[in-house]
Amino acid sequence: MRAMLFTGVGRPLQLTEMPIPEPGPGQLLLKVHACGICRTDLHIIDGELTEPKLPLIPGHQIVGSVVAAGPGGGRFQSGARVGVPWLGSTCGTCHYCQSGRENLCDVPRFTGYQIDGGFAEYTVADSRFCFPIPAGYPDLQAAPLLCAGLIGYRSLVMAGEGPRLGIYGFGAAAHLVTQVARFQGREVYAFTRAGDAAGQEFARRMGARWAGSAEQRPPEELDAAIIFAPAGELVPAALRVVRKGGVVVCGGIHMSEIPAFSYDLLWGERSLRSVANLTRQDGEEFLALAPRIPIQTEATAYPLAAANEALEDLRRGAFCGAAVVVPG
Structure with a gap:
């Protein structure tokens, strides 16, 4: 099979011929149809997440069809279309796993980080951590649901039920969670980089009531x-525009250093919290909700060999919505 291989920080992904992997106990062998590109992939490639296995096939928003199953992996029938998310496996025995918080597992393994991912023609995945793809979502549109959608959904739940929601960084996750928030009857206020007229127009098209730069007050x-957005300076900016008793949620896995800010921004029982990974329950809830809305994903397709170009386009903000690698 062909795969895009990461061999170390500062090196572009290499298009490589590799053996098709064999599914082990509890695993599925999948033919990859599409794999969404996430900012987490950039954090890995740039060395901001420091524990990848090497060499590594990145990619953790995988849509594929079941080719074969290892012993005990027959949860899905051959040919079934399934999704593989960031959370690839957990221990199942630690305090967090036993208390319904497997997203905080002490020894997790992540797809496209410690487990080879979907920038390839085939991959293997733990069948217990795969999801059935909702009918009506083509591969290209389904892939962003598996991380951008799931993390956005978990972040929205963490944000509480207030009617006015701000979103900083209007990319893949934001354009999906905006649709969920609007379905729930909330108003969305979108914040982008200064001068990003295209991003602000995209936010309004997705249902935002207002869109402006992160420096502006709504x-x-x-x-x-x-x-x-992985920019620590947005934390005090968001606290400034959130009412007393409000919540600021950091929805990324990595963020630049948060600058010092005066206590009055946090005072008034404002809360600052982070979202880490996802649980399988998040996936089941969100993928059941998506077709009810229905969520419309905006995705730009790139062939497998152009994964480096796609990553650079993500870095530059060259597209609206999500980018997806299509191996076929």
Whole structure:
């Protein structure tokens, strides 16, 4: 099979011929149809996440069809279309796993980080951590649901039920969670880089009531804000526009250093919290909700050999919505 291989920080992914992997106990062998590109992939490639296995096939928003199953992996029938998320496996025995918080497992393994991912023609995955793909979602549109959608959904739940929601960084996760928030009857206020007229127009098209730069104050005080951009300076910016008792949620796996800020921004029983990974329950809830809305994903397709170009386009903000690698 062909795969895009990461061999170390500072090196582009290499298009490589590799043996098709064999499914082990509890695993599925999948033919990859599409794999979404995530900012986490950039954090791995740039060395900001420091524990990847090497060499590594990145990619953790995988849509594929079942080719074969290892012993005990027959949860899905041959040919079934399934999704593989970031959370690839957990121990099942630690305090967090036993208390319904497997996203905080002490010894997790992550797809496209410690486990080879979906920038390839085939991959293997733990069948217990795969999801059936909702009918009606083509592969290209389904892939972003598996991380951008899931993390966005978990972040929205963490933000509480306030009617006015701010979103900082209007990319893959934001354009999906905006649709969920609007379905719930909330108002969305979108914050982008200064001068990003295309991103602000995209936010309005997705249902945002207002869109402006991160330096601006929205026309209304917000009940909560979610920060998807990996920029620590957005934390005090978001606290400034959230009402007393409001919540600021950091929705990324990595963020630059948060600058010092005065206590008055946090005072008034404002809360600052992070979202880590996801649980399988998150996946089941969100993938059941998506077709009810229905969520429309905006995705730009790249062939497998162009994965480096796709990653650079993500870095530059060259597209709206999500990017997806299509191996076929």
